[in-house]
Amino acid sequence: MNNFRSPVADQRFVIHQVLDAPRALADLPPHADTGAEIIDAILEEGGRFCDEVIAPLYQPGDAGCTFKDGEVTAPAGFKEAYLAFALAGWSGATAPPEEGGQGLPYVVDAALKEQINGANMPWGNFPLLGHGAIEALRQQGQDWQKQVFLKPLVEGIWTGTMCLTEPHCGTDLGLLKTKAEPVGDDRYAISGQKIFITAGEHDFTDNIIHLVLARLPDAPAGVRGISLFVVPKFKVDRDGSVGERNAVWCGSIEHKMGLHGSATCVMNFDGAEGYLVGQPHKGLSAMFIMMNSARLGVGIQGLGLTERAWQNALAYANDRLQMRAPEGARYPERPADPLIVHPDIRRMLLTCRAFAEGGRVLALFACLHEDLAAHATSDEQRQQADTVVGFLTPIVKGLLTEAGVECAYHAQQVFGGHGYIAEWGMEQLARDVRITTLYEGTTQIQALDLIGRKTLLANGAGLKLMLTRIGEFCRLEAENPAVIDLLPALADRAEQWRKLTAGIGAKAADDPALAPAIAYDYLFYSGYVLLAWCWAQRVAAAERSELPAAFKRAQRETANFYFQRLLPRCDQHAAIIANGAAPVTALSDEDIGASL
């Protein structure tokens, strides 16, 4: 009952017409030959795989994974789909060919990830975290570790995990207790328990490679005493030969609100053999390599589910007949008008469309800058692109996942009572999307990262680059009749964004509670301004194109909807920021719960 079609045509519109990505990629040596035709063929082929192979498994997969005697079995069809995915080379999409990958640009991979998550996010979680493991090993692994682990991970013959969370700590990893004892010969015995480990155990592949944070015996307390280890399910020698079973076991799987098709495992390390990745006590930087890649990936999960919500709500609103339009029967030949005639149904539909299509521009823009950060030919370009990616990552993660939750709610509402009934798949969507605001750093952690590390501590470097981009856009399009009505509001919001940030910066040193107290509102203020820019770009690109008139009208009117109905949310966030920390800090910890 619940359907999904990969939004290939819109992805192509964004990549080619809005972002002009092929031109930017042509200047990057590894992607100089990745022309527009290759990008289109990949999007088409990825879309076909997602629509035909994994989308049909989404609703049946809600039956969930099973756990018996330490073994995890995924829902029917998941393993076969994974093997087909790996065989087709999708798991190593961005890895260089010498590692067995396809060497695709990150921006194209991001579009593929959106297709996967829209089609079947729980299934997509099996290959998802392998990317973080690959990045960490590539950047910090010893030579033998790269030789032994990278190729099978890239080819999807093995999968990877990220083992960070423990029962008493998720956000504050400085508290983690898992131990690593040296046992000679550059080997360590890893002991402790990790919880909530995505794809910690399954029967898809012969080996699973765990990237585990643990403490060495002489480790200082806190985050400066964390080291990273690679711990395979089956031991692997330096020559690549696979040996005996390692002492790492899945103790159980979690019973969750949603995401049932994804195995979330309790992993027990009972003196498991592990090998140090990077320097002792420097695991935090390796952890950030894994997390940054995963954070953009989770933001794209929110986007994929927003697109799924929008597609299903639109189809239902066109099909279901209830009551008449406000001005009288619009379809008199039918017993009632379809839901889509009702203004408040349209509000919910347009909200979904605005977040899906605007969010797509934002996510793909960020991922194009991952390509520039990795491969631009000048140091300055690479540095600037890296700053942009770092600045946008918490916004993509925070805004697009919270938008996913909001849109799943709207789409469910469009279905009325049927939205609450399992058969229609909307309640599954609402349950599944909820995790995206929680894992890989909650929305609160994204907000703190944005205002703290990425803005105040960086002297606003990322913000300045984005304001420059917005300013350039406003200047270039100043005479363009298609966007002329949007530009004043965009320019005003951008200027207010600059002033708000300067105001926070001026007070933050004297008031340590200020930045954390307004971080959430700052994240959303920033996100809404960026989406306004994304929507103005969509309209400008559509008008310049030869695309159908109906599409251009839809772009203009959805942009108007965004500017008039969603962008004003900035006013509320700005007012809250102006009110400072006191409204949330005035009560003591005891008094906040004081009651009669």
Ligand SMILES: Cc1cc2nc3c(=O)[nH]c(=O)nc-3n(C[C@H](O)[C@H](O)[C@H](O)COP(=O)(O)OP(=O)(O)OC[C@H]3O[C@@H](n4cnc5c(N)ncnc54)[C@H](O)[C@@H]3O)c2cc1C
């Ligand atoms: C389905 C699922 C899959 C997961 N997969 C993985 C995985 O593969 N690997 C892995 O290592 N972990 C995984 N996790 C763990 C996940 O990343 C953590 O649950 C998450 O980071 C939050 O940690 P916590 O649950 O311990 O919450 P806590 O850290 O206890 O936080 C509780 C609340 O306090 C807030 N909070 C904490 N500190 C602050 C602060 N300074 N300011 C404001 N608010 C704050 C948080 O935002 C949150 O709302 C998964 C979790 C789930 C549910």
